[in-house]
Amino acid sequence: MSLCAQCARVQRTCCQYTDVLVTDGDILRIREYTDQPDFYENRIPVDPSYLDQNDDPNWNAYTVLPDKSRRVLKQQENRDCIFLTEQGCVLPLEARPLVCRLYPIYFTESGLDGLAEGCPPQLQTPGKPLLDAVGVDIVSAERWRHLLYHELRTGSVLYENRHYLRPAG
Numbered sequence: 001m002s003l004c005a006q007c008a009r010v011q012r013t014c015c016q017y018t019d020v021l022v023t024d025g026d027i028l029r030i031r032e033y034t035d036q037p038d039f040y041e042n043r044i045p046v047d048p049s050y051l052d053q054n055d056d057p058n059w060n061a062y063t064v065l066p067d068k069s070r071r072v073l074k075q076q077e078n079r080d081c082i083f084l085t086e087q088g089c090v091l092p093l094e095a096r097p098l099v100c101r102l103y104p105i106y107f108t109e110s111g112l113d114g115l116a117e118g119c120p121p122q123l124q125t126p127g128k129p130l131l132d133a134v135g136v137d138i139v140s141a142e143r144w145r146h147l148l149y150h151e152l153r154t155g156s157v158l159y160e161n162r163h164y165l166r167p168a169g
């Protein structure tokens, strides 16, 4: 069983109670995949740490609106992400918000910046890197970080392979 599946049995995962920020590109990709229009909203963070971004000086300017809300995925009544099911996330990797793809890597506009501490240490295999356990590789992570800041800075979308789209014809 994957680390993330085990994690879901013992603790609140990164897909629960989390404000998942979405860029214009995230919205376009999720719409392409789901054909749903209504999966995001502007919401003021309950957790003030979302606004404490001293190590990434432009982050709040890119993401916080004048009323202090941020554009995030909607949640279910229990505060699980709207796309979380008992089988995990319904979105394929290339349609997931970029911040989801990057977790558990910390990042700033300057680069990748260490690992978050939210993944349960007691379930991790000694000697096995956390990123291997959750299926994230550094080259992809750096590409997603670049994409994320490009979309935040410019409000435009950079297209990469979207294998969930069926070929025309």
Ligand code: SF4
Binding pocket: 003, 004, 005, 007, 008, 013, 014, 015, 103, 104, 118, 119, 120, 134
């Ligand atoms: S990435 Fe970490 S916190 Fe999220 S489900 Fe996987 S193990 Fe749990």
Ligand code: SF4
Binding pocket: 014, 015, 016, 020, 073, 081, 082, 083, 084, 085, 088, 089, 090, 091, 096, 097, 100
């Ligand atoms: S979009 Fe998927 S990966 Fe991201 S928080 Fe929701 S369920 Fe988790």
